[in-house]
Amino acid sequence: MLFARLLAFVMAAALAVPGFVCASPLPTVRTAWLAEHEAFAAWYAHERKWDAENGISLELVLFPTGKNLVDNMRGAGCVIGGAAAVFGLLDKRIYVIGVGSDETAANAVYVRPDSPLLALKGENPSYPELYGSAAAMQGKTVLAPVGTSAHQLLYFWLERLGTSDAEAIVIDTKPEEALKAFMGGMGDAVALWAPDTYKAESLGLKRVATGRDCGITQPILLIADRKAADADPAAVTAFMKAYLKAVEAISALPKEELAPLYQRFMRDFAGQEVSVEVARADLEHHRFLSGDEQRAIFRSRAEGGLLQAWIEDVVRFHEATGALSRRQSKALEGVPLATSRFLDEAASH
Template sequence: MKKIHKLRKCLSVLIVCLLILTLAACGSTQSSDTKSVSTKGPIKIAFSPLPSWYFWYLVQEKGFFKKHHVNVKLVYFPTYSDSISALNAGKVDGNSEALIDCISPVSKGIPIKSVFATDYSAGGDGIVAKSGIKSVKNLKGKTVGTEVGTIEHFFLLTALKDAGMTEKDVHLTNMTVQDAGNAFIAKKLDAAALWEPFLSKAQTKGNGTKIASSKSYPGLIADLFVMNENVMKKRPKDVNNIVAAWFDAQKYYQKHPEESLKIIADKAGISTDELKQGLDGFKLLSPNENKQIYKKGNTFESLYYSGKQNGEFLKNLGYVKKVPNLNSFLNSPYTK
């Protein structure tokens, strides 16, 4: 799964710098953006290597965009952060991205808005530990590796909090998720917070035990389809048709899983086994499940709650000055 491992490089220092540049370039024109948005031509949808986001290929290849009379151009970005920068700079009209990666641009006034939630992690992220460490509580005083500032770091802190601990109770080693996985296999770490495929590799090659899984935290790691708000205002019918096309593809996948997997895998350039393994760690969200996750609540099964927690996390790291109000960003007419 060489391509899939790139998918969650969330809000690295590079992204923050790019956001600052984007704001400088776009800030003076935001008030007039609505007028400059074209009502013709294709809507450009960006996405990057996440198993659930590869579903855009199925939407296209099975003709669901054509069925709903919407002109769409898919724009694939091998590097996730590039897709975020493209949306923030107005080079594409929509993008698939993690909720946590929407916090910083919203806080800077970049006009993006959520359309619907594509999925959330349901086992695709976790904490793996060496023999003898059977629970998160057993991590006290142990060396744990993960990438600071990413959703994996946030997941680790959440698991520690639930165990009555904080980051100070462990020896945190900051390294990329891939490097953390390799270091664990090389027995240089006691534990590591990882996403797939490194999570599975750490279990098989490093004889690790999974002591925490995102499957126990539904909604904690949520992914969205996000668009330029001005495009949404100018072309509401097209946006509505894109939403319909996505969920038509989801229904098709449920009825024809093998055919769908082959179509997606062929377009993504990976094997069907690799794709299936990746998809097993994600919960694709139906229209009804979208209605639920878009409701206000006090658990991670509410995007409002998740967004606030993500924002506090980023504020503590200095990535945002203050936690933005996400009411407008999450107030999508397409999830009612």
Template sequence: MKKTILWAALCLLLLATAAQAAPVTVKSAWLTEFEALPAWYAHERQWDAAAGITLDMRLYPSGKYLMDNASSIKWDVAGLGGAPGVLGMLRKQACVVGIGSDEAAANVVFVRADSPLPAALRDSPSARDYARLVTGKIVLCPRGTSAHQLLLLWLDKMGLGEDSISLLDTPPDEAIAGLAGGLGDMAVLWAPATHAAERAGLKPLLTGKDIGLVQPTLLMARTEYAETAAPQVRAFLTCYLRAVEALQAMPRAELAALYQRFQREFCGQDISREQAMRDVDTHTLYPLARQRELFASEDGLQRWLEDVIVFHERTGELSRGQTRKLRELALVRADLLPESLPEGE
């Protein structure tokens, strides 16, 4: 009898130990974009398990969808653009825990092949002459997005406002089909929609990087989750940033091939080697040391978030009272960045 009791107690102890050691599932939400690559690679290499978690990775159609449905989806961590991210911060739904990538070079103004704008830009016209070519044009662009932010800054550079053009609030797929079919004069898009635009015969005019814009994608955690599960958020950042450093050490061709596989296996879309190379070249990833610098610098993450806040105020999405409230909130959690990363493979 005593042996039976001892055996039962030992089994219970082993089960409790196994349960304790089992990785905790972290629900992560992503778009079909570059900032999801490190998370996917970390999960493939089982670096999430090494950090004590299992990344459950799910795809969603947009950052706006993620923030609008945060209470029903109940994601724990997510990667999305600054434009929808800031609105989530205002509602105290989420906070920034890291930087995914800079996608300014992947936000592009497209025109049809017969547009006079590319030739005019190559001839370096005066701002007045260039503005004359743009004034009155019909632009297909989703409002409140990083593409819209690029459009407004470009108009600013020419001394124009949004009222100088006709902006049609158009989702990327519809914008590509519309412009290729003769509707409008320009479309403003982001990768990977830019690949579809090129396949449709549209021509890039300029990117956000061309005009000095920085457009970070953000790694965010639901506010409640960051407060109650800080070790899991830190574990997520540990495996994510471990993958960032591994990806940065890869030869360009190897990274492009990996990115093609990521797009095929996780995002469900095939892209060419050339498109993969371009996405690799037009997205900047930030290792742990650089993340720390950007979190601490007044000209880093806080400045980038301020640019997004100003953008939303200009479009009317945010009132002055709301922007004032945003500036008073603790928007970022630098304390959740890991102290260090595991060495080697």
């Protein structure tokens, strides 16, 4: 009892001293990520204490797949995440609030060095960098993780060649198993993403298509739980300010400093040891977008905005493969839950 009175007296005396501030912990904002490039900026923002500078403490939670992330981020108490977001938009759980990373160059379709597809380039003059042809792909077997960005690339490659999934044979293969199975002799082509794309090239496989070759963009989107964002929009704006500051700083770092930093990020956050070569390749094949670039992307189609077209490509792919019904696709037209509000607020402060 005496100790409690003494403690109260000491606290009262301290508070009476001008300039004394009783420190209180910053509110934690839990965020959801895959072990991929887009999480790098969030990790670096926390590392440099730019989250604290904006009045929050970021906590990064690792998820195994994008679908798992979108399905479970609310249950895990995560306010913000980085993922392909189409299915979260369907039941109106999330807002699209930004672009985490452009991974278009990180996905690719590969064949063996002796593949006859390599003798066929530019069959579609609108896409002169693509290899293959509709006739050459009839009945051919392609390994791909179905429903993913690698599968989306495969879909558009085949479409640009004048054929489709229905004319080829697509075998659903987990990403970590696809390259191994292909090297073991299974299939005629394989659709991969980083870091397996780097392994494929080191093994001598030949690239026949990328998203850029197909004229598509494959972004990882920044998403926010609608309920949490509506309840505390200031926390989402604070995250966006810290994230974009990290993007700016990362973009300005010399290359010789960036790769070791990325290696540390992968080790500390993802628990993965990656070589300096893989780190450099990941940084080369992924791109962060500045705040100004992102705000331009969020403009309407009439104003030159690109986000709606990017997401419509994803929706069309999922409808073509049966993952979305026509009614569901119609519900996603115009991307009504994509908002630049938090980007705008971050820029204005």
